[in-house]
Amino acid sequence: VYVLGATGSLLNGVGFSDSPSLDFTVGADWLANSLSLGTNLVLQANNDIAVNAAITVVASQIAVGTLTLHAGRSIAINANISTNGGGVDMTANDTAADGVVDAFRDAGVASLTLAANTTLSAGTGNISLQLLDGTGNTNRTVGTLSQGLGSSIQASSLSVVSFGGAELAANNTVGSFQASSLGSVALKFNNIGDLVLGFTGGTGMVNSAGAIKVAASGYLSLAASPSGRLSSGASGDAIVLSAGGSFSDGGNALATPNGRWLVYSADPGLNTVTANPLSASGFKQYAFAAGAAPAQAAGNGFIYTLAPTLTATLNGPFTRVYNGGTSYALSSTDFSVTGTSDLVTVAPLVGNFNSRNVGVASSLSASGLTVASAVDALSGAKVYGYQFGTSPVSASATITPALVTLAAPSITKVYDGSTAYATTAADLTAMSAALVSGDSVATASLTYSDKNAGSGNKVVSLDAFTINDGNGGANYTVTPVGNSNSAITPLTQVTWSTGLSSGNWSDPASWTGNLVPDGGNVLAVSVLNGASVTYDLTTPTTVQAINMTGSFTMATGSLAITGNLSTPQYTQTGGALTGTGALTVTTSFSQTAGSIAMAGPVSITQASGNLAVGSISGSSITLARWAEHRDARRVALARVNLRFVLPMVMRGLPVPRAKRLYIVRDAAREARLRGIPFGRMN
Secondary structure, eight states: OEEEESSOOOOSOSSTTSSTTOOEEEEHHHHHHHHHTTOOEEEEESSOEEEOSOEEOOOOSSOOOOEEEEESSOEEEOSOEEOTTOOEEEEESOOGGGTOOGGGOOSSOEEEEEOTTOEEEOTTSEEEEEEOOOTTOSOOOEEEEEEOTTOEEEEEEEEEEESSOEEEEEEEEEEEEEEEEOSSSOEEEEESSOEEESOTTOOOEEESSSOEEEEESSOEEEOSTTTTOEEEOOSEEEEEEEESSOEEOTTOOEEOTTEEEEEEESOGGGOBOSSOOOOTTOEEEOSOOTTOOOSOSSSOEEEESOOOEEEEEEOOOEEOOOOSOOEEEOOGGGEEEESOSSEEEEEOOEEEESOSSTTTOOEEEEOSOEEEEEEOTTTOOEEEOOEEOSSOEEEEEEOOSOEEEEEOOOOEEEOOSSSBOOOOHHHHHHHHTTSOTTOEEEEEEEEESSSSOEEEEEEEEEEEEEEESSSTTTTOEEEEEOEEEEEEEOEEEEEBOTTOSEEETTOGGGBGGGOOOOBTSEEEEEEOSOOEEEEOOSSOEEEEEEEESSEEEEOSSEEEEEEEEEEEEEEEEEEEEEESSEEEEEEEEEEEEEEEEESSOEEEEEOSSOEEEEEEEOSSEEEEESSOTTSSOOEEEEEEOOOOOOHHHHTTOOOOHHHHTHHHHHHHHHHHHTTOOOOOOO
């Protein structure tokens, strides 16, 4: 027998066969100091080991050693043990194969116990506790592995093997827990905080015949398969897992061949369950209170403390022909239930109008609602614990001859710069089709949501209407709705105001009818009076064609051409000219800022002076001078992107590198012969 007391040392060896008939007292301070120096200590006793004085290891720069206690019969921890990160390995009722001397193993029940209000702490280290079956020994009766009230096991991970069950239901704090029990006694464990069941290299939790009951005040998670596997051969409540927070099964199925499993947690919305679906015989239970019994005595179940309050609404409005009474028979489909994805049936199915009179009745109400039944939408398992909120619930209702939805017809107009629309007789006829034959829509006000052109996607609202039914419209309850499939077609062309010699594109006064060609609202722009036009819109604009006889200045914004922009004079000080079309400048060109990126050809002719180009790209670029280039005048280019199409390319033949460059090289040779700077080829 080893007694770990306040004083004493280790003098006569530590093995089972070292002085097997003698009892020793080993000093707790000596053990602590040895462990703090990194020494791994192994103490073996053929009978019992008792810790009667605190073992407190002080941290140092050396890794703390492992404390190993092996007893042929029992281990009793009667004082605190703190290894400050060092491992702890305790084995009681050890086997003859491990070295227990059978002759010195006395009779008596073997146990491994942690006394009340004591702490076994490995800090960040790991703890292993084993209560074996004493194989090979004459005296080998197995008791229990247990801890007293108020005691605590603290470690990064705890591994337990017991042939007599395990009762570790005090105030433990471990990161992960793995256990194996081969007896018929329950395996119980309680943890303060979060807990992972199983850890890397482990085999999960197995109890051959007893139940498994594990609780954690925080989240409870099963480690990834197979280390998080749980199996119990017990009948009844074979596996009971309780989490104060969320639960995750880690992809591990709970194995209970002779019984059932129950999982307690706070809120299903926080859980991750992938390997344990409910069957139709299982159940879900909400609003669980401590001490209460599960709603079903059989079947697997998920049980939650969450107490959801469902909301029932009547799917109104309701209507019916006057019959002199207020009672109205409802069906289950007349209710919508929110607050759950489960299938909930409401009772009772009776409603009442607030009046029996036409023109006065305005609502239908239902009161005293209860949950008649609830089942899981996927499995068909029963669901318990739901309740409804405030009752009664009501919906709008009328006793009236007709409920009508009056829809705005699909309409079309040409762009005119406004959202207004002139309703036609055909429009009124189309809307009248929703009414009883003989009645008609007399007037209607239709308005577009915006002024811009669009095909089949314009939103139109029905703002006002009058119904000719001989009763001032009182025979109908009308719901007006708009549509989103109307159209505004672009204006074919807008022309420059004849009296203006210059002006800004964005100024309505610059255009006939004050119609600014912005966005995609106008197809073509005509400025044939020689005026100077400055494009200054900040919003993108697309037109097919711009025909100019004066000058065009691109100052800012983005202008896209799908056809052709033709102008004698072009100046660009900013913005971007783009599009699939072409640009043709016949007299004068200047580009000091901005960019031109056309998918079509760009043709620029400079009548006189230098040709200043900034950034231009196109399917082809033609730069021309009217005069011969033998004088000192030059073409000043910042960058020009040129693309030449060879006949070989057009025929789909491969083009050698020398052939690819011959056009440019020929052009360079001719320029040099004429004394014209050609620049550098990249």
